[in-house]
Amino acid sequence: xxxxxxxxxxxxxxxxxxxxxxxxxxxxxxxxxxxxxxxxxxxxxxxxxxxxxxxxxxxxxxxxxxxxxxxxxxxxxxxxxxxxxxxxxxxxxxxxxxxxxxxxxxxxxxxxxxxxxxxxxxxxxxxxxxxxxx
Amino acid sequence: xxxxxxxxxxxxxxxxxxxxxxxxxxxxxxxxxxxxxxxxxxxxxxxxxxxxxxxxxxxxxxxxxxxxxxxxxxxxxxxxxxxxxxxxxxxxxxxxxxxxxxxxxxxxxxxxxxxxxxxxxxxxxxxxxxxxxxxxxxxxxxxxxxxxxxxxxxxxxxxxxxxxxxxxxxxxxxxxxxxxxxxxxxxxxxxxxxxxxxxxxxxxxxxxxxxxxxxxxxxxxxxxxxxxxxxxxxxxxxxxxxxxxxxxxxxxxxxxxxxxxxxxxxxxxxxxxxxxxxxxxxxxxxxxxxxxxx
Numbered sequence: 001x002x003x004x005x006x007x008x009x010x011x012x013x014x015x016x017x018x019x020x021x022x023x024x025x026x027x028x029x030x031x032x033x034x035x036x037x038x039x040x041x042x043x044x045x046x047x048x049x050x051x052x053x054x055x056x057x058x059x060x061x062x063x064x065x066x067x068x069x070x071x072x073x074x075x076x077x078x079x080x081x082x083x084x085x086x087x088x089x090x091x092x093x094x095x096x097x098x099x100x101x102x103x104x105x106x107x108x109x110x111x112x113x114x115x116x117x118x119x120x121x122x123x124x125x126x127x128x129x130x131x132x133x134x
Numbered sequence: 135x136x137x138x139x140x141x142x143x144x145x146x147x148x149x150x151x152x153x154x155x156x157x158x159x160x161x162x163x164x165x166x167x168x169x170x171x172x173x174x175x176x177x178x179x180x181x182x183x184x185x186x187x188x189x190x191x192x193x194x195x196x197x198x199x200x201x202x203x204x205x206x207x208x209x210x211x212x213x214x215x216x217x218x219x220x221x222x223x224x225x226x227x228x229x230x231x232x233x234x235x236x237x238x239x240x241x242x243x244x245x246x247x248x249x250x251x252x253x254x255x256x257x258x259x260x261x262x263x264x265x266x267x268x269x270x271x272x273x274x275x276x277x278x279x280x281x282x283x284x285x286x287x288x289x290x291x292x293x294x295x296x297x298x299x300x301x302x303x304x305x306x307x308x309x310x311x312x313x314x315x316x317x318x319x320x321x322x323x324x325x326x327x328x329x330x331x332x333x334x335x336x337x338x339x340x341x342x343x344x345x346x347x348x349x350x351x352x353x354x355x356x357x358x359x360x361x362x363x364x365x366x367x368x369x370x371x372x373x374x375x376x377x378x379x380x381x382x383x384x385x386x387x388x389x390x391x392x393x394x395x396x397x398x399x400x401x402x403x404x405x406x407x408x409x410x411x412x413x414x415x416x417x418x419x420x421x422x423x424x425x426x427x428x
Contacts, residue, residue, distance in 0.1 A: 024266045024275070025232040028426040029418055032229060049277075049414040075412055084205060104423035 030101040030111040038068055038110060039097045045087040049074050054112070056096060070098040070112040072125060081125050094118045177399045180373035182337070185293065189311070190337055192371050193293045195401040199408060236427050239354040248357050248382070248391035261356025266427045268419060273350055277414035279305050279326035281350025282343055282365050283380030283393050289408055298332065298339075303411035309341050316344050324361055326350060332369075341367040352382060352391070360386050374400035 026032065040056035054070040072078070075086065083089040090096070097116035103109040114124040183191045240262070250258055265272040274280050288300035288307070296312040311332040322329075324347035332341045348361035363384040370377050379395040 024418055024422065025229075025236065025426040027229050027232065028266065028422050028424045046415070046417075047412060049412050051418070053417065069417075071418070079205070103421060105421050107421060109421060 026101075026111060029104060029109075031104050032101050034102040035099065036102045036110050037097065037099045038070075039095060040068060042090060042092050042094055042096050043067070044092070045090055047075050047078075047087045052078055054090070054096070054098065054115075056098070066108060068098075068108040068110060070100065070110050070115075072100075072112040078125070081123065091118070174375055174397065174399060177374035178372045182371055182373055185295070187295055189295075189334070190339075190371055191293060192291045192298060192339070192369070192376065195290045195406050195408065196287065196376055196398040197289045197408075198399075198401060199403065199406040201405070202407075233426070242353075242355070246394070247355075248352055249388040250357075250386055251388055254358075254386050257358065258356045261351070261358055262427075263356075263425065265354070265356055266419075266422060267425055270356070271419065272354065272356075274354075275416065276419070277416045279350065281326050281346065281359075282307070282328060282330075283367065283382065284350060284352060285327075286393075287376070287378045287396055287398055301408075304414065309339075311339070316342070324348065328365070337370060337372075339367075339369045341365075341369065343367070358386070360384055362386075374402065376400070 038056075038058050040058040042054060042056045044053075044055040046053040046055070051071045051073065052075055054072070056068055056070065057065045058068050059065050073081075079086070095118055098110055098112045099114040099116075100110040100112040103111075112125065114122060116122045185191045261270045261272070264270040266275055274284070279285070285302055285305065285307075288302055290301040292299040292301065293311075296310065298309040298311055300307040300309065305327070307327045307330060309330045309332045311334075313333070314331060316329050316331060322345040324345060326347060326349070328343040329345045330341050330343040332339045334340070343365040346359065346361055346363045348359055348363065350359055351357050352359060359382075363382060365380055365382050367378060367380045375397055376399075377395055377397045379393055381390050381392045383390045
């Protein structure tokens, strides 16, 4: 077991990996100045182009559940980030934390820049803010 | 004990990503595994294979592939376990990264652009601005087929005596090479890739395609088409090189428009495998707030 293995996966920007179809500018849909962090139970993974989606249920204080969608880079870029087995890198039903940008239309969508796994591992798949700060 | 993978070595990371390397399909520039012109010349010097019936054989995989064993993320530092991805952009900001890519899509030499009739100029501009909205969606943005010639050269070609099958990541085209004609216009049905027949002019395959649905674009900057579009492609195999160029005629254009010529090298790995293509599903159109095409 490699305790010393430190995985800092940093993918900056959106890759037109594999196909540019349906790819759109990040800032047309998400506000890069409004960060957001959500924790929820992973329900569904869509390993598709141009953007992969993680659908998860978030419980609020009253116990009510809302479905959120975490959009991220495409599968080819995710593979470059180290998810070699694709969706098999994740487990449905487990708790994941998603950090990213809020949706401009106020909907339950987040553009994910970091995912924290149930075992505590954190993978950053996006890095930098709108001003280019790291 | 929880394993904690800390992003502690961020300072040591150079954050950037090499864009073009991720796209296996974008092999337009020489297409080989490196070596550029020398590799192309060597490939062209090889004999050009023919099928038993004497016809030139275009079969093969015409993109570079990588064995699965080599699918280690390129940016992985095996000693430290860190990833270093280099982003090539002016400022390192993801917003500029997107905007720059949008600019690159539009920067085409004047002579290389399709020339639309004046009555269509406003529509082209409207398409360009609104191509990522419900008002004038670029079909490619909606994960619709790219059509011909936007889809470009195939990843793989299979050939029989009657047809060539052009295989693309999510689509295929059939080019009938048995001398049959196009169906008469009264039997046209309008499709994304049309009806294609190929005839030989010496060692060049001339592909004529008609019967389009008029929904596809020629390119990103709003270059729409009509069902009157006809496309003539010229494909030539010399040794292990394959060149391709398409010319488009359409009633919306002032004059015929040609793509740049592209060339690919044959993938000579006997164990080469093309990856299963993933579906393209558009989920963002209803959520786009700012009209920015990056």
